[in-house]
Amino acid sequence: MQTVAVQLGERSYPIQIAQAFPALLPEIAAAEQVVIVSNPTVAARYLPQVEALFQHPCRHYLVPDGEAYKTLATFEAVLCYLLEQKLSRQVVLVALGGGVIGDLTGFVAACYQRGVRFIQIPTTLLSQVDSSVGGKTAVNHPLGKNMIGAFKQPEQVLISTATLASLPPREFAAGMAEVIKYALISDLPFLDWLEQHADAISAQQPATLAEMIRHCCQMKADIVSRDETEQGERALLNLGHTFGHAIEAFLGYGEWLHGEAVAVGILMAHQLAHSRGYLQLAEVERVRNILQHFKLPVSAPASMHITDFLPFMKTDKKVVNGQLRFILPVALGRSQMLTDVSEAELIQVFN
Structure with missing residues (x-):
């Protein structure tokens, strides 16, 4: 078992990574x-194993599967x-469960009787490397993704890499997409590692997956420990998300998976950086190639024009005083x- 510590003083907690569910x-x-809050698909596979971790009988509440249920209505139903x-x-x-269950349950935990304990047992790769760590909890709104929520740190994060074997491709x-994001925000050697181990990752070799997940969790834990509530450095974790959230909101939550939208957003951010002279075309193509290797989309939905992005971008959490803020590779x-990216520039680059 590998352990990563999120250092937040009295609210510090461990992330434990093993093949079976850690203790x-x-x-x-x-x-x-x-x-235990879960969905029917995950509960059918893992609920008995998780119940066995506790000394007393557990209750459970099942939420229908999918991003479409990450809503205020579901939040109220759990409460x-x-x-x-x-x-x-x-x-x-x-x-x-995955990110939907983690975000929803954490938000409920932040609000029920002004705050109760909760733990994360993420069962998808995206939730294991990203959403289960750091205490961001929220539900979606038709006008924007994750716009209603709270910061609420878990007591513990338990990661079983064995759950990834049951994930659809x-x-x-x-x-x-979230794994690649970590490399592109501040860790070029990790991008090299991902390229070198791409086949082992695709084959889901346990040791390779465990090391990849540990590295991502360590990166996020370090950032969160320095900037818990996203006043500065933590915003870098949103690379690709301004474009990606707009795609999700435009299509209706659940049409595309969050990571798929983020993948397109990552490439769009790199294309914008290239247009500004920050990157060589070959570097943009390197990003495109690794996204495509893992079967991720690299272009926005055909029905979506750049002007369709703008209304959603203007309600994004990263907007300050009406000014769009983008995480871009320099x-x-x-x-x-x-903070100097204009609507006119976006239209010119992506028209």
Whole structure:
């Protein structure tokens, strides 16, 4: 087992990575009130294994599968269940599933009785390397993705790499978009490593997957420990997301997977950087090639024009005083936040 620590003082917590589900912290395992939030697909595979980690019987609440259910209505439904069960502030919520379940459960944990404990047990690659770590929780709104939420750190993150074997290929590929993102924000040697191990990753060799996940979690843990609430450096983790969130909102949540939209957003960010002279065309093509190797899309939906991006970008969380802010590479493997990108420039580059 490998362990990564998220250092946040009294709210520090471990991320534990192994092939089987790691053990719970003793105080969590002994909790008398536990609610596992999951979806039917994941619960059918893993609910008995997770229940066995606890000393007392667990309740469970199942949410229909998909991004379309990451809503205020579902958030309210989970809260109503907790209230109907008369659960106290000692309850522990368990997010068993992908990013939708993790974000939703964390937001419920932040709000129920002004905050209760929760743990993340992510079962998709995207959630294991990104969304389960760092305490961002939220639900979507038709006007913007993740616009309603809270920062709420888990008590523990348990990662079983064995769960990846049951992922559909499309879901695994979506997770690779977030993995590649880490290399492109600040770690060019990691991009080299990903290219060198691309076949082993695609074959899901356990040791390679564990090292890849550990590296991503360590990068995110380090950034979160320095900038928990995204006042500066943590915003770099949004490379590709301004474009990607616009795609998701335009199509309707669930049409494309989050990682698919982020993959296109990553390439668009690099294309914009090339137009500004920050990158060579060969460097943009290198990014395109690794995205395509992992079967990710590299162009926006045919129905979507650059002018369709703009209304969603203007409601993005990274907008400050009406000014669009973009995470763009200023060199391959080194990204920065820029505030001087105009609508006219976007239209010129992507028209």
